[in-house]
Amino acid sequence: MIEIKQVSKLYEGKEAIKNVTLVIPKGSIFGLLGSNGAGKTTLLKMLSGNLIQDAGEVLIDGSYVFENREVKNRCFFLPDTPYFLANYTITQMAGFYSHIYSEWSQERFYQLQEVFPIPVQNKIHKLSKGMQRQVAFWLALSTMPEVLILDEPFDGLDPVMRKNVRQLLMQDVSERNMTILLSSHNLREIEDLADHVGILHKGELVIHKVLNDLKADVHKVQIAFKHKIPHGLYRGIQILNKERRGSVIVCIVKGSEAMIKLHFNQFQPEILDILPLTLEEIFIYEMGDIGYVIQNNLV
Numbered sequence: 682m683i684e685i686k687q688v689s690k691l692y693e694g695k696e697a698i699k700n701v702t703l704v705i706p707k708g709s710i711f712g713l714l715g716s717n718g719a720g721k722t723t724l725l726k727m728l729s730g731n732l733i734q735d736a737g738e739v740l741i742d743g744s745y746v747f748e749n750r751e752v753k754n755r756c757f758f759l760p761d762t763p764y765f766l767a768n769y770t771i772t773q774m775a776g777f778y779s780h781i782y783s784e785w786s787q788e789r790f791y792q793l794q795e796v797f798p799i800p801v802q803n804k805i806h807k808l809s810k811g812m813q814r815q816v817a818f819w820l821a822l823s824t825m826p827e828v829l830i831l832d833e834p835f836d837g838l839d840p841v842m843r844k845n846v847r848q849l850l851m852q853d854v855s856e857r858n859m860t861i862l863l864s865s866h867n868l869r870e871i872e873d874l875a876d877h878v879g880i881l882h883k884g885e886l887v888i889h890k891v892l893n894d895l896k897a898d899v900h901k902v903q904i905a906f907k908h909k910i911p912h913g914l915y916r917g918i919q920i921l922n923k924e925r926r927g928s929v930i931v932c933i934v935k936g937s938e939a940m941i942k943l944h945f946n947q948f949q950p951e952i953l954d955i956l957p958l959t960l961e962e963i964f965i966y967e968m969g970d971i972g973y974v975i976q977n978n979l980v
């Protein structure tokens with residue numbers, strides 16, 4: 682289990698992470714979302730034990746993470762720009778990791794050769810960006826980590842390789858109970874993988890929920906009336922956005938489907954459709970709700 686307790690981090694006196702508290706259960710996949718500069722990388726670096734917090738505690742299975750070799754042995758951090766030793770081939774890099782990580786599996790490394798078809802004698806720095814990313818995953822998974830921390834992990838991978846990597850990650854979570862924490866701007870990717878999501882905004886964790894609960898808590902409503910819009914239509918409900926498309930009003934409403942249905946049916950609409958939102962839509966409207974500007978076309 683990962684525990685982040687009231688953690689803050691300052692850079693040059695400015696708070697990049699503000700009093701964040703978060704618990705990530707073992708075996709879950711946690712997707713960290715946030716606007717540019719929100720503090721995602723800073724939080725991941727603290728979790729991987731590479732950066733020390735200024736306040737609070739960061740623990741994995743009850744042990745402090747920072748510069749803790751025993752904890753680091755069980756975690757693998759894949760930064761947004763993967764790091765390899767200069768001039769090393771894939772085989773040499775694998776040899777290096779096999780000395781650092783006690784759970785390194787040479788068997789897994791050979792097995793994964795079928796997924797990542799890159800000759801092992803190649804020097805890594807001469808490979809393309811996407812191929813280097815493949816090597817990073819290949820090595821990361823061969824260390825058999827209990828916790829995998831991924832910063833923008835799919836950047837540079839082609840669609841087939843993204844799918845392959847996604848499958849490998851899911852397999853390790855279901856078979857070995859691995860925990861994954863990943864940040865990404867690609868919300869489709871997070872939607873496909875994560876079971877928990879958190880949204881960071883200006884260093885604060887503004888939302889932290891099970892993905893299905895988050896989806897159950899906000900809906901897109903399409904509503905139309907025979908005559909004019911009834912008075913008090915929006916009273917007593919939380920609207921994140923609304924716009925008019927011809928005679929139909931499309932609004933994003935917080936709350937359960939049942940509650941929304943009950944509310945709008947009072948006004949006897951001619952059309953009432955309540956639809957689920959994608960994670961991307963939820964992110965945009967939730968961020969709008971907390972002041973991250975989106976264009977509202979208010980009716």
Ligand SMILES: Nc1ncnc2c1ncn2[C@@H]1O[C@H](COP(=O)(O)OP(=O)(O)OP(=O)(O)O)[C@@H](O)[C@H]1O
Nearest residue numbers: 692693696697715716717718719720721722723724
């Ligand atoms: N080494 C540093 N020195 C000073 N300020 C920093 C440093 N690293 C990050 N920051 C600042 O901390 C804040 C959070 O940065 P961070 O890289 O964690 O954000 P992020 O959410 O990962 O952003 P992005 O999505 O753009 O990658 C930003 O305001 C950034 O300018």
